[in-house]
Amino acid sequence: MLILMHPTATAREVEAVAEKVESLGFVPHKMPGAQRIAVAITGNPGPVDPAHFSQMAGVAEAVSITKPWKLVSRETQPHDTVVTIKGPGGSVARLGGGVFGVIAGPCAVETREQTLGAARAVHRSGARLLRGGAYKPRTSPYSFQGTKVEGLKLLAEARAETGLPVVTEVIDPAHVEQVAEYADVLQIGTRNAQNFALLEAVSHSGRAVLLKRGMSSTIQEFLMSAEYIVKGGNYNVILCERGIRTFETMTRNTLDLGSIPLIKRLTHLPIIVDPSHGTGDAASVPALARAALAVGADGVMVDVHPDPTHALCDGPQSLTPEGFEHLMQELRAIAQVMKVELA
Numbered sequence: 001m002l003i004l005m006h007p008t009a010t011a012r013e014v015e016a017v018a019e020k021v022e023s024l025g026f027v028p029h030k031m032p033g034a035q036r037i038a039v040a041i042t043g044n045p046g047p048v049d050p051a052h053f054s055q056m057a058g059v060a061e062a063v064s065i066t067k068p069w070k071l072v073s074r075e076t077q078p079h080d081t082v083v084t085i086k087g088p089g090g091s092v093a094r095l096g097g098g099v100f101g102v103i104a105g106p107c108a109v110e111t112r113e114q115t116l117g118a119a120r121a122v123h124r125s126g127a128r129l130l131r132g133g134a135y136k137p138r139t140s141p142y143s144f145q146g147t148k149v150e151g152l153k154l155l156a157e158a159r160a161e162t163g164l165p166v167v168t169e170v171i172d173p174a175h176v177e178q179v180a181e182y183a184d185v186l187q188i189g190t191r192n193a194q195n196f197a198l199l200e201a202v203s204h205s206g207r208a209v210l211l212k213r214g215m216s217s218t219i220q221e222f223l224m225s226a227e228y229i230v231k232g233g234n235y236n237v238i239l240c241e242r243g244i245r246t247f248e249t250m251t252r253n254t255l256d257l258g259s260i261p262l263i264k265r266l267t268h269l270p271i272i273v274d275p276s277h278g279t280g281d282a283a284s285v286p287a288l289a290r291a292a293l294a295v296g297a298d299g300v301m302v303d304v305h306p307d308p309t310h311a312l313c314d315g316p317q318s319l320t321p322e323g324f325e326h327l328m329q330e331l332r333a334i335a336q337v338m339k340v341e342l343a
């Protein structure tokens, strides 16, 4: 249920509604809007009788939410969420609501030279956030597992030097506090998209979250995963389409760009596209990144490595700094046509 307050409702009247929700044993969520505030209710096992609220001062309407993902639904919040990420030295990166954000960097943090090299290059070309995995969730236990806390320190160094906020993956609830010390955005990878303990842990991390779609998640399951994070009070969630498993074997994944316009209608959260993991193929990345912007996504996340042929992880899908610079020029041209902001 969603209780829509009058535009003139006072803070006290909103509070009285929230208290009433609590007195019924449910959880109130205040949702500020452009014109008026709404109070969403969760924790109710069945439908809530609107009569509890319809006569209260300041209440305009009590409506039921039809979608099972409640807080992330457009029904609950019609306007786009703009995720704002504060970096070092007062830098700010925004995603959503007409701002297209580019996140770029190596798949994995390897060495100081590689990390700083990638960070400087993507910064120079106009990326707004730096990506890099320190804890790597690898399919094979014999593959490179990441540089872990040493990698986090290298990301922090690159962040301090370039001013780019950092996105990095967290793979274990026990690591959340440590990763949040170094990173601005905590990434949940495709393999953990339904690790509900991890979703709850990042919900309380105080950091924005980049949630990738599970490789076998339906759109509904994807939004439910986001709901776990938002339910804990963290609205700074960026969704990321990174391809799903299909019968096709010639691409690494099937990048589901068709999901983007639908997801934009279903949720107010920003959704970005990862064409690198989506295709596994550097030659296909620019076309899919351009398509992501044209199809209405709020950003892209692109693997960039100073020396892709020697990358310890995902070299074949990584752009060179030159390739990335070229892509950024193309994206700027498309952004003008699409009337979105791309700094």
Ligand code: PEP
Pocket (backbone or CB within 6 Å): 107, 133, 137, 169, 188, 189, 190, 191, 212, 242, 274, 277
């Ligand atoms: C990544 O972005 O480094 C990654 C491991 O991606 P995914 O979870 O989409 O495979």
Ligand code: MN
Pocket (backbone or CB within 6 Å): 107, 108, 277, 313, 314
């Ligand atoms: Mn990767």
